[in-house]
Amino acid sequence: METIHNISHFKDLPFQTVITIGTFDGVHIGHRKILERLINNAKNTNLKSTVLTFFPHPRMVLQKDVDIKLLNTLEEKKQILETLGLDYLIVHPFTKEFSRLSATEFVRDILVNSLKVKKVIIGYDHRFGRNRNANIQDLITFGNALDFEVEEISAQEIDDVSVSSTKIRSALKEGDIETANSYLGYNYMLTGTIKKGKGLGKKFGFPTANLHIEEAYKLIPKTGAYVVKSEIDGKEYFGMMNIGYNPTVDGTDKSIEINFFDFDGNLYGKKIQVQLLHRIRDEYKFDSVQELKEQLKKDKSHSLGLISK
Numbered sequence: 691m692e693t694i695h696n697i698s699h700f701k702d703l704p705f706q707t708v709i710t711i712g713t714f715d716g717v718h719i720g721h722r723k724i725l726e727r728l729i730n731n732a733k734n735t736n737l738k739s740t741v742l743t744f745f746p747h748p749r750m751v752l753q754k755d756v757d758i759k760l761l762n763t764l765e766e767k768k769q770i771l772e773t774l775g776l777d778y779l780i781v782h783p784f785t786k787e788f789s790r791l792s793a794t795e796f797v798r799d800i801l802v803n804s805l806k807v808k809k810v811i812i813g814y815d816h817r818f819g820r821n822r823n824a825n826i827q828d829l830i831t832f833g834n835a836l837d838f839e840v841e842e843i844s845a846q847e848i849d850d851v852s853v854s855s856t857k858i859r860s861a862l863k864e865g866d867i868e869t870a871n872s873y874l875g876y877n878y879m880l881t882g883t884i885k886k887g888k889g890l891g892k893k894f895g896f897p898t899a900n901l902h903i904e905e906a907y908k909l910i911p912k913t914g915a916y917v918v919k920s921e922i923d924g925k926e927y928f929g930m931m932n933i934g935y936n937p938t939v940d941g942t943d944k945s946i947e948i949n950f951f952d953f954d955g956n957l958y959g960k961k962i963q964v965q966l967l968h969r970i971r972d973e974y975k976f977d978s979v980q981e982l983k984e985q986l987k988k989d990k991s992h993s994l995g996l997i998s999k
Contacts, residue, residue, distance in 0.1 A: 691772045693779045697742075697804045700780060706808040707740040707778070708732045709801065711816070714743055716761035716858055717770040719875040720851035724843060728811050729775050731841075737808050738777040743767075744784035750907070751784050759909035761858060761874075766881055766963075780805070793819025797832040809839040813848045865912035865969045877919075877965035878911070880946065884957040891949060894983050896990075898932075898947035899957045901964065910946070917968040917993045918948060922960075927953050930993045931964060937975035938982045951990070968996050 694700050710728050714721050725741070732739035749758050762770065764781065771779055782788070791800070796819050801807040810829065818824050826842060833840045854873040861870040862878065871877050882903040891898035903910070913934040920927055929950035935941045948964060970992050976982040 691768075691776045691779055693768055693781060695781050695783075697780060697782050697800055700778070700804055703806075705738050706806045708735065708737040708809040708811065709740045709742055709805060709807050710811045711742045711818075712813075713747060714741065714767065714771075715747075716855060716874060717767060717774075718761075718851075718854050718858060718873050720847075720854045720873075722774070722875060723847060724811065724851070725771075725774055725776065727841075727843075731809065731811065732777065735809070739775075740778040740780060740805065741771065741776060742780045742782065742805070744788075745781050746784055747907070748784050748789070751786060752789060758907055759859070760907050761855075761862075761878075761909055763881060763905045763908055766879060770876065790820050793824030793828060793832075795819075797829070797836065802836050802838065807838045809841060811841045811843065813843045813851075814845055815848060859909065862909055862911040865914055865972075867911065867916065867966050867969050870911075871966075877967060879963050879965050880908070880910070881963045882946070882961070884960050884962060886958055887945070887947065891947060894979065894986060896949045896983075896986050898949050899962075901931075901946040901948060901962070903946070910944075911966065912969070913944075913973045915970045915973070915989055916966050917970060917996050918964045918966055919997075920948075920950070920962055920964045922950075922953065922955075922957070922962060927951065928993070928997050929953070930970070930989055931966070932973065934973035937973065938979065949986075949990075951994070968993075970996075 708728060708731050710724055729739045745764050747758060747760065768779060812826060814826055816826055826840065830840045858870045858873045867878060880901060880903060882901040884899045885902040887898065887900035910933060916931045918929050918931045927950045929948050931946065931948040933946050935944055970989055976985060
């Protein structure tokens with residue numbers, strides 16, 4: 691898969707495309723039905739399978755929605771799409787100027803002249819152009835005039851997509867990681883850099899790596915303790931992770947801390963990705979540090995039991 695970060699960089703490529711358009715946040719099992727259809731169609735018609743997506747998310751630009759939480763960072767989305775066999779991912783910068791393109795300008799200048807579209811596979815409720823005032827019937831009319839085909843994704847399939855997206859978000863907010871993972875079709879991931887913490891975990895006999903996630907828009911699941919796994923220097927490690935405020939030691943800032951089992955090394959400054967497998971408990975304020983240490987021992991035993999299954 692080749693990633694192109696501006697539509698203008700695609701212009702001179704000597705082939706035609708079959709395209710779908712959307713944010714595809716989560717690239718979950720509902721999205722995959724659409725993407726598999728796109729990829730198979732491209733193979734059968736000798737076209738290049740192409741996803742057109744936008745960054746930042748349109749709501750961040752048009753509604754200044756700073757509270758919007760996404761299932762994937764842009765890098766995570768690329769990583770997942772890469773595994774599907776897509777030819778091209780176009781990540782176009784979404785700006786107010788771009789949002790003001792008329793439907794005619796979007797179809798003629800973007801889809802036809804820049805992306806050389808031969809077929810668009812899109813949802814029945816897709817809207818585009820300035821103020822989103824054009825619909826799929828308009829797209830079909832443009833296609834007839836400009837020589838490209840439009841394949842409509844049915845209401846039922848679209849409902850499948852939106853339902854699972856909504857369920858993933860609410861499941862993560864409730865800490866139901868198993869349900870979220872089943873709808874995603876992969877383990878929910880957090881990607882960040884290991885920063886130096888207060889070193890309290892080491893004093894308790896449970897040294898932790900503090901994960902700092904730069905992207906404020908990334909959805910962080912409910913506070914609590916989780917079983918996780920990660921690949922570090924080509925080797926898989928399991929561990930337990932706490933998302934929360936460390937109330938037992940009067941913590942005030944939210945942190946993400948991971949205790950990797952059987953790992954002995956320095957992670958400071960490393961970028962790592964952590965997959966969430968199970969949630970084992972809520973975060974509590976214990977009456978003493980000793981009580982917290984005893985609970986951590988129980989958590990480790992519980993985690994190892996879940997991993998062995």
